[in-house]
Amino acid sequence: MDNFVDVADAPPTWYIGHHETTRLLPVNDQLLRLAQDANYDMITSPITTPHFHSNVQALLSSYHAELDYSHSSDNDNDDTLPIPTPDTLPIPLIPALTPADSPLIPHDNISQLLATTSPWIDLASPDAIIANISRQVFNLEIAYAAFCGIQHVIIQGPILEDGTICTSRLTQYARAIQEAMATGPYLQLYIVLPTAPSSSKAPENQSHLSRFARSRESFDIIEAASAWTSWEAWNVIRTLCNYSGRLTIALTLPKRLPSTSIQSRWYSEPVRIIWIPESSFIPNPISQPVLSRAHKSLLTRFMRLRTVPWLLLSDVGPIPSSLQASEEMNGGILPIAAAAGASAWPLPSDAKAADHKKSLREDPTPHLSYIRFLQRNQPRRDAIERFVGGYQDYLQTPLQPLADNLESITYEVFEKDPIKYEWYERAIARALMDWQAESKQVSSSTGAVVIAVAGSGRGPLVTRALRASAATSVPVQVWAVEKNPNAYVLLQRHNEKEWNRQVTVVKSDMRAWKGPVLPDGTHGHVDILVSELLGSFADNELSPECLDGVQHVLNPANGISIPASYTAHITPIATPKLYADILGKSSSDPSGFELPYVVMLSAFDNLSMLTPEEAELSNTEVKQENGTTPSQDGTTLPIPDVQTCWSFSHPAPASMLAQSNLRRGGSAMGGWGGVNGGDGANEHNGRFAIHNFKCKERGTCHGLAGYFETVLYEGTDGKRVELSTNPVTMDEKSKDMISWFPIFFPVKAPISFPDNSELQVSIWRQTDDRKVWYEWLVEAFVNVGGKKCRLSTSDLHSSKKNGCLM
Numbered sequence: 001m002d003n004f005v006d007v008a009d010a011p012p013t014w015y016i017g018h019h020e021t022t023r024l025l026p027v028n029d030q031l032l033r034l035a036q037d038a039n040y041d042m043i044t045s046p047i048t049t050p051h052f053h054s055n056v057q058a059l060l061s062s063y064h065a066e067l068d069y070s071h072s073s074d075n076d077n078d079d080t081l082p083i084p085t086p087d088t089l090p091i092p093l094i095p096a097l098t099p100a101d102s103p104l105i106p107h108d109n110i111s112q113l114l115a116t117t118s119p120w121i122d123l124a125s126p127d128a129i130i131a132n133i134s135r136q137v138f139n140l141e142i143a144y145a146a147f148c149g150i151q152h153v154i155i156q157g158p159i160l161e162d163g164t165i166c167t168s169r170l171t172q173y174a175r176a177i178q179e180a181m182a183t184g185p186y187l188q189l190y191i192v193l194p195t196a197p198s199s200s201k202a203p204e205n206q207s208h209l210s211r212f213a214r215s216r217e218s219f220d221i222i223e224a225a226s227a228w229t230s231w232e233a234w235n236v237i238r239t240l241c242n243y244s245g246r247l248t249i250a251l252t253l254p255k256r257l258p259s260t261s262i263q264s265r266w267y268s269e270p271v272r273i274i275w276i277p278e279s280s281f282i283p284n285p286i287s288q289p290v291l292s293r294a295h296k297s298l299l300t301r302f303m304r305l306r307t308v309p310w311l312l313l314s315d316v317g318p319i320p321s322s323l324q325a326s327e328e329m330n331g332g333i334l335p336i337a338a339a340a341g342a343s344a345w346p347l348p349s350d351a352k353a354a355d356h357k358k359s360l361r362e363d364p365t366p367h368l369s370y371i372r373f374l375q376r377n378q379p380r381r382d383a384i385e386r387f388v389g390g391y392q393d394y395l396q397t398p399l400q401p402l403a404d405n406l407e408s409i410t411y412e413v414f415e416k417d418p419i420k421y422e423w424y425e426r427a428i429a430r431a432l433m434d435w436q437a438e439s440k441q442v443s444s445s446t447g448a449v450v451i452a453v454a455g456s457g458r459g460p461l462v463t464r465a466l467r468a469s470a471a472t473s474v475p476v477q478v479w480a481v482e483k484n485p486n487a488y489v490l491l492q493r494h495n496e497k498e499w500n501r502q503v504t505v506v507k508s509d510m511r512a513w514k515g516p517v518l519p520d521g522t523h524g525h526v527d528i529l530v531s532e533l534l535g536s537f538a539d540n541e542l543s544p545e546c547l548d549g550v551q552h553v554l555n556p557a558n559g560i561s562i563p564a565s566y567t568a569h570i571t572p573i574a575t576p577k578l579y580a581d582i583l584g585k586s587s588s589d590p591s592g593f594e595l596p597y598v599v600m601l602s603a604f605d606n607l608s609m610l611t612p613e614e615a616e617l618s619n620t621e622v623k624q625e626n627g628t629t630p631s632q633d634g635t636t637l638p639i640p641d642v643q644t645c646w647s648f649s650h651p652a653p654a655s656m657l658a659q660s661n662l663r664r665g666g667s668a669m670g671g672w673g674g675v676n677g678g679d680g681a682n683e684h685n686g687r688f689a690i691h692n693f694k695c696k697e698r699g700t701c702h703g704l705a706g707y708f709e710t711v712l713y714e715g716t717d718g719k720r721v722e723l724s725t726n727p728v729t730m731d732e733k734s735k736d737m738i739s740w741f742p743i744f745f746p747v748k749a750p751i752s753f754p755d756n757s758e759l760q761v762s763i764w765r766q767t768d769d770r771k772v773w774y775e776w777l778v779e780a781f782v783n784v785g786g787k788k789c790r791l792s793t794s795d796l797h798s799s800k801k802n803g804c805l806m
């Protein structure tokens, strides 16, 4: 049972900005106002002017001329003077900025500007001169932007002049970014990167400094550029910058989107700006710019993240004059789009088509109007999304309902689950019907089936047990056992007011409860023991230990436990956001990586997927992936490989508990103690699992996502009532259940691996009779010449210090 609260349905606001590669107007308060009038939220401004660019080029040209001249055969240099070489001729120094070099001046609205550094520099150049000059330009620009009070700076990624991504000198680029973060400690930096490198080369940018490079590397391309090169470049840059929260991505949407696996990877990364160039729009039948279905579905997915990215429309035409803007507001596109209703962008389907065409032609900002239209017509968030909205990627320490007493508000929140209680009622009803059908001996003298709800909380399962009895007409005797003294007060109240005193309420730890008191004062048995002590990883709230401890009250011949069994499941994931969050906290809490977290996973990527054949075998139709909506454009989503670690069944075998009892107290017959200390009385609840996960695509593992499944009851007809948080089976077993978020086991040093690797996960449930904790480690393997070679191994993580107290 997790700990979260309902949030209101506040539709996310879309912030849309305007970018022009060559902005003619200076960016001042007036232009900002015009942009706002046109319905933009922000605009970009270059930090330096074309004048500055020309000066830098001139400086570089004269430097190169001096070198060339001194080496040319027809100069009549004095032979006694040394010939300048790149080693002796000092690198030109870029002079301090003048007013003609930058359009920026500090002003009140400067924080609304997104400043752009020069896209024509080449920080990763193999030519030392070009790299040096690029660095000087970059440092000047960053320092001046920070001085002016700019907060957001957009920086061109390591892109070469022909649009390809530099792969060989990424460290040089990353080093420059790291330095920029130190220069402007309050700046938020956005690195512009394409979702995937373009397959067709862009026309060469004549003014890009890389064109002036004298030394070029023969190994410019470390490996053939792949669809992953862009993501890989980002992975190197942010790793060198230590996952800084101030370093994020401005992701460019190309006309042709890359594979869904690359899209998913970007979805897990800190994309704070989605950069939409004019070229990514396509004309609709009335020549209006729109986005393809695939682009729209990608946008929808991103715009549902906890941190909603800004959208930047690039080179979609200038900001209209104030007159145009006011015309648009009064009679132009907005009313027409509104009239088209929520379902469609206007099409020329009727007599009004001509009017529409005219208005659309007159729309000075058709791209913006269209994006605003998409904003207004986003699919509504369903109840689950609304419920968990504020908790996406929010790390929580797992509850310990055994060691701590929960607050009423915590019970209240999980009582809102629309599925869990319903399914419990179904399970109890089926158990009662089977009991009656098989004419099994009951534990009461009245013929009623004895039900105990162990860990009743505020009583919702007690209510369900009474309802199941009424629905099946099987008489019951109900006991409510709860150790939380505060919840006990409410249970007694409910008994008076709602349950008509049909329930016997007991304040006790279930492990110390002797069972129902019989008329003669002795203690009897329970026929059906109902409990809900499950955590996000099934056994992490110590359900096995509690149920072992109360098993002595269960009818030895026919007693039923609801749940009957539960299993824990894991899969490796990439989740840079959570990793950065834990890293950020680890200076004050060094044990941050030695603890599993309960978290509504949102910005993450599954690293291991089932092959289509395996998916076929698993015979499971997955309608949801990543806990989000299915693919909007109808594409089939891959199924993550989520593997089962271990299981627990109840009632536990009597022989197991008998041995445990022998060990307790350290009797000679009970062996010599537990491997982790203590008597070893709880060792039967220790577990170990090792799993291999095939990863077809390269990636970085930040930890493991954990889920659970439980069989509440399996009827004599073999039919099961089940709950599941496992993304592969949850739709089939308990769609819309919201009581549990996944669990996350982090790794301290992320593990990067190439295509076709294997991740091996070892995970333990450990105990020393006083507490229970988990240990986990991840190893990466690659196949080299038919042999499996170990690439790296994470630390052995252990939550022993923060273990769950028994």
Ligand SMILES: C[S@@+](CC[C@H](N)C(=O)[O-])C[C@H]1O[C@@H](n2cnc3c(N)ncnc32)[C@H](O)[C@@H]1O
Residues within 6 Å of the ligand: 001, 401, 402, 405, 406, 411, 414, 415, 454, 455, 456, 457, 458, 459, 460, 461, 481, 482, 483, 484, 487, 508, 509, 510, 511, 531, 532, 533, 534, 546
């Ligand atoms: C997750 S809550 C479930 C409450 C309620 N059954 C429901 O489903 O809403 C678990 C409850 O079990 C209680 N509990 C946990 N361990 C217990 C124990 N050893 N003996 C008695 N109650 C226990 C907790 O105090 C808490 O009220």
